[in-house]
Each structure stands twice: as C-alpha cells, then as structure tokens.
Amino acid sequence: MNIEQFLADPSFEGWARQSNAKDFAQWESWRAEHPENIEQMDEARALIVGLEFRHTIESKTDKQAEWDALSQRLNLSKRPAKTRTMNRRVWWSVAASLALIVTASWWFWPKGHAQEIKWLTATTAYGELQPVRLPDGTLVTLNANSSLRYPESWNAGSSRQVELTGEAFFEVTHKTDDAPFIVKAQSMEVHVLGTSFNVLARHTSPVVSLVEGKVRLNHIKSSSPVMLSPGETASFNEINGQFNIIKGKTNERTSWRDRRWVFDHTSLAEILQRIEDEFGLKIQEIDQQLLSRKVSGQVSTKQKGTLFMALEALLDVDITEENGQLRVED
C-alpha cells in the first residue's frame, strides 16, 4: 500500500491518532503481517498527526475592536449609526462660486478652536476639469459644473466625509486606522474602503460606478445598504425603493477624466443632457424622434468644436452653436 491509500482509508486515521480501538487493533495486526510497509505507514501517520503549534499572545489583536469596526461598517449596531447624522459644525458660509475656491487664507486660519472644522468648497466652471487633493491625500477629479465640499482637516480615526454636487471621480487613500471615507450626494451615501469610483449626482438619483476596491451605498429611502464590486454601476430607483446594479460599462462612466466620452447605445437625449450640464449650452427645441437616436463609439471633449463635429458624423445630424444655444437638426 502507498501513502495515498493509507490516507484515503478512514479507519487508518483511527489507528494513527489512536482514537478508535477497533481500527487500532486491525491496523496493528496488519502492520505485523506487512513489515515491508512499516516505513510508509509511519510516514502516513506523521502526515496525519503532524505537529501541534499554538499561537502565542503576541500574534493576537484586539478582536472586540475589529468586531466593532465591522458592525459599524455593516450598520449592525443597534445604536443609531453615527454617519447618518453628520455633525454639522461650522459650515463654510460662502456660497459656491464658479471659480475653484482654494484660497491661501485658510492655511492661516487660527488652529486653536478644536471644535471648529472649516469647510472648503471646490467648484468647477462649465467645460473645466479640476483635480482636488483632499487633506488625507485622496485625489478627486471634479468634472465640469460640479462642486465638492470638504473639511480642511480630519481628526485621526474619525470618518472622512465630503459632499458632492455634479460629478467626480475619487481615488481614495486607505488609512491605516481604517477611517471610513463617505461621499454624500443628494440622498445617497457612498462608504469607501481604499478604492476608486465615480459619482454622478446631477438630475436624477446619483449614479455610482466602482472601478476598484469596495464601497457600500446607503440611500435614505432604502431599508438596507448595498455593496458594489468593481465594474458595477448602481443607481437608486425611487419608485420601487431598490438599488439597480448593472455590470460593466464603468469605462463609459469614467472616461470624462481623459476628456473623452464613451458611448454604448447612448441616446442623443443623454448626450445633449451632458452637453447642457458640462458645457452650459441650452438645447433648442428638437425633434423628439431625433432624441432617441442611439450611438456607440467615443469622442474627444477637449474642444467643443471637435466634439460637435464628431457627434454630427456619428449621428448624421447638423449641430450649430449660437449665443449659448445649441441647435440639432436632421
């Protein structure tokens, strides 16, 4: 008999571990009759019994703290989750302007008042993209006509919260203390652990596309949060109170960062909405049939002129821009 055959026989373990008297007696007599198998038998026993190692205290960590962190992340605790009622301390009182506000003055703000967290707002104009580096190192690429509110600093270990209107791509820095990163966009919350993702929060319910890592979404009208995996895009359906999750197509959602739009059976209606949102052009009345025309491919958005030319070619339409108005004709 070879090693594998010994291991495959359940009664052999009874002999090896001396845990079953009948098995032990049987294999002992077999062993006496087959001395040529003794070495193999002992090897097989060594494989089964092995050695026993036990971890010392040093290799342990605070299990309770780990459970607390997990139950908070999953909203399992019975206490109201802290993240739901955001501590609104002193809000940045200046209304969002069209220019990116990162003034030098906040650097010199007195640091003495521990309770007062200063909030900053970064805003982009039409057609403008802006990278914003947050105090924790997280990089946010703000799309055109969007704004992001964030505090000038975060306390170690406390959750990092920001508020978004418009669209942005987040590359979140993972903190060693596991401080969660939370994006509030309209009625939705995105909870993050070291990851990159896109949030679009303009008209309808926000749309979140995850590129890598893991995020959890909460909506004030949803009974339970939902987890997103890379490559998935989620939005909240206000009517049935559920999250819609679709796989793939995250590339379409994030290509704006390279000043490219990627279309996959995208309707002209969606494209024109985007032009209105990101270039601030009003769309003149248009043939309804034309609006449902679909297009696939990609176009550069670096210059309005080339974008319109590409759309003309893709959709077989005429596009003219006049005094902030856009006319689209068959």
Place this chain on the structure above:
Amino acid sequence: MLKSSANIKKHWETLCQEGKPEALQALFDHFHDDLYAYTTRLLNSSSLAKDAIQNTFADLWQYRNRLAQETVVKAYLFRATRNHAIKLLRKNRPTVNLEDIAQQLHFEPEELYLEEASLLQKQKITAILNTLSPRQREILYLKFYDNLDYQEIAQVLEINYQSVVNHAHKAIQRLRNNKELRFF
C-alpha cells in the same frame, strides 16, 4: 472539538437562513484570531490581515442569502480571507509575484507544543520547517497551527488534493530524515 464544530455549523445555518447578526458575530469570534494570525504571517502585514478579515465577513453578511448551507465553514473562511488578503496585497504592490506569497510565513519554536522535546530540538524542527518552500510551509502551517486536513487545505489554496499531499509528504520526509528529531 466536536461540540464546537457542531456549534459552528449551527451558526452558519442561522446566518444563511435567518440572517442574524448574532450568528455573524459568533463566527467572527470563533475564527478571528486564527485567521488574523494566518494572514498576518502570510503577508507580513497586520493591517492587510485586518482588512482582509473585515472584507471576508462583510461579504458573508452581504451574501448571507446566497451562501451554500453544506460548507466546510472553516475551509471556506480561510480561503475567502486568503483571497481577500492577496487582492489587497496586489493592490498595494501590483507587481507582486504569486510565488512570493507565504514567503514570510514561518514557524516559531516557542509555539511548538511538544512536551517531550527540548527547546533546542524545537528550534531545530522549526529551522527545518522554515527552510521549506513557501507552498510546503503554507500547507504545513494550515495543518499544524490550524488543524485543517488535506482536503480542507486543498480547498483553501485552491489546488488539488493530490498536490497538497505530495507537498506535505516531501516536507514530512525532510523532517523524518533527521533521526535526532523523530517525534512522529
């Protein structure tokens, strides 16, 4: 031992069927320390280990309705945590070679529970164990520290049973070749 594994099965079923947080917590309590010790040594990073365990249990909670009821819970959790750990490691170091995983995995002489052996003998045994290939070390680690059988180890490492036994066999022969250290 039997009583505890029956309890684990019960908690697992409660989690699948009723989705109770208490069941998740019971599993977390039972397995956390072993999973933490394993992944910490596997990747030489306690923060990656903590994240990997958190992600594993977050998945359990998220997919509690879809979990298979007949599962070897222990092997499942070790595999899931290992996979999460590797994913996190690759994110931090995209160029990491899969063969480098478990490079840091090691055995401590003080942790060898063998009454008849002296500390010097324990040091010799662990010295041999620590010169095995990463794969052999990982297999024996799961066997010696966490008491998984070879079928379960095959599940954890996602390799076939035969290759687990072959690796373990070679490693055991190395140990047994040293006559002075024949403790099994």
